[in-house]
Amino acid sequence: MEFTAAQIANFINGRIIGDEQALITGVSPIESGEEGHLSFVAQQRFADRIAESKCSVIIVSENLLTDQQYAPTIIVVEDAYLSFQVLMNLYQEMQDKRSGIEQGAVFHESATVGENVYVGAFTCVSEKVKIGDATQIYPQVYIGKNVKIGKNCVLYSGVRVYDYCVIGDNCIIHSNTVIGSDGFGFQPTKDGYQKIPQLGNVVLEDNVEIGSNCSIDRGTIGSTLIGKGTKIDNLIQIAHNVKIGQNNVIAAQAGIAGSTIIGDWNQIGGQAGVVGHIKIGNQVKVQAQSGVNASAKDGEVLYGSPAINAGEYRRNYVHFRNFTDIVKRINNLEKNSKEQPNE
Numbered sequence: 001m002e003f004t005a006a007q008i009a010n011f012i013n014g015r016i017i018g019d020e021q022a023l024i025t026g027v028s029p030i031e032s033g034e035e036g037h038l039s040f041v042a043q044q045r046f047a048d049r050i051a052e053s054k055c056s057v058i059i060v061s062e063n064l065l066t067d068q069q070y071a072p073t074i075i076v077v078e079d080a081y082l083s084f085q086v087l088m089n090l091y092q093e094m095q096d097k098r099s100g101i102e103q104g105a106v107f108h109e110s111a112t113v114g115e116n117v118y119v120g121a122f123t124c125v126s127e128k129v130k131i132g133d134a135t136q137i138y139p140q141v142y143i144g145k146n147v148k149i150g151k152n153c154v155l156y157s158g159v160r161v162y163d164y165c166v167i168g169d170n171c172i173i174h175s176n177t178v179i180g181s182d183g184f185g186f187q188p189t190k191d192g193y194q195k196i197p198q199l200g201n202v203v204l205e206d207n208v209e210i211g212s213n214c215s216i217d218r219g220t221i222g223s224t225l226i227g228k229g230t231k232i233d234n235l236i237q238i239a240h241n242v243k244i245g246q247n248n249v250i251a252a253q254a255g256i257a258g259s260t261i262i263g264d265w266n267q268i269g270g271q272a273g274v275v276g277h278i279k280i281g282n283q284v285k286v287q288a289q290s291g292v293n294a295s296a297k298d299g300e301v302l303y304g305s306p307a308i309n310a311g312e313y314r315r316n317y318v319h320f321r322n323f324t325d326i327v328k329r330i331n332n333l334e335k336n337s338k339e340q341p342n343e
Contacts, residue, residue: 004022004023005022006021008059008075011086011087015077016074018072022073024056025037028055030053035056036056037055039059041060041061055072057075058070058073059077059080104121105123107125108125111126112130114131114132115133117132117133118136120141124142130149132149133151135152138155139157141155141158143155144163144165145164146163147161147163147166149161154172159175159178160180161180164201168207171204171207172209173210174209174210177212179202183240184217185198197220200220200224201219203223205226207228207229208229211252215238217240217258219240224239227246228247233254234252234253235253237254237256239257240259241259242258243261244262245263248264248265251269251270254274255272257273257274259276261280268286269287271288272288272292284297284301286307290303290305292307294306
């Protein structure tokens with residue numbers, strides 16, 4: 001698709017310096033710009049690249065501009081990074097969406113769909129499924145019985161949604177993620193571990209995005225809940241009856257054990273582990289590879305395994321690095337004290 005600088009500026013409420021009719025046919029990083037491409041500069045360390053870039057149009061944060069003349073056309077905004085993201089989202093929305101049920105899809109007669117829904121080939125839609133308007137379901141997806149999927153969702157190839165799960169509006173689920181697999185529930189008996197039936201479901205609220213190869217287990221009784229606006233990276237395990245609040249971000253390879261409650265606006269780093277049956281408050285930051293084994297209050301920053309307050313961890317780590325020297329000093333003090341004559 002082609003756009004002029006004027007059209008782009010109109011999308012993001014920008015002010016143009018230069019040729020309003022400069023034509024854009026692609027996008028490039030500022031470091032490797034090409035003629036006819038669009039880029040952006042939002043940080044001071046890239047400001048010197050604006051004048052020398054080969055890009056035809058650059059979106060620039062207003063505080064980075066000087067009085068010099070620029071060869072590219074400049075679109076001036078308050079926050080270039082945010083404006084560029086808005087522009088990319090608009091572009092994605094403008095792409096043509098598919099609609100209709102492709103040949104080879106298995107579609108139960110009791111399932112219902114809204115307008116402009118796409119269901120790809122070899123996807124299985126089970127009985128009493130409900131799919132909202134404009135949702136895109138790619139080939140080779142499995143949707144179990146009584147599943148509800150909201151409006152404007154995207155389920156990529158290989159997604160599996162088990163029976164009775166609920167997906168809100170504007171959700172994105174990437175390939176090979178499983179929603180609603182059985183929780184890890186077993187009762188030890190004299191004859192071995194007996195499976196505890198997992199009778200609940202998973203509920204994803206609106207605007208949730210889940211990466212590829214994730215597993216979100218259904219509740220034993222009740223729901224495993226992922227709150228509105230939460231973003232989950234690839235390769236993440238969320239166990240049965242976990243409750244995650246709104247606008248959390250969880251990085252790759254994290255694991256959250258059963259029945260843990262997580263508040264709003266938390267950040268959980270990659271490869272972090274969270275034990276079950278604890279409560280994490282709001283705006284908590286869990287550093288990468290931390291092991292959280294106790295509840296956390298609002299605003300805490302946790303680090304280490306087992307995780308403790310990050311400031312305390314860093315102070316103690318200084319001593320840990322000097323531990324060999326500290327032991328030598330203690331030994332020397334003990335030796336000297338023994339060599340001192342008794343008074």
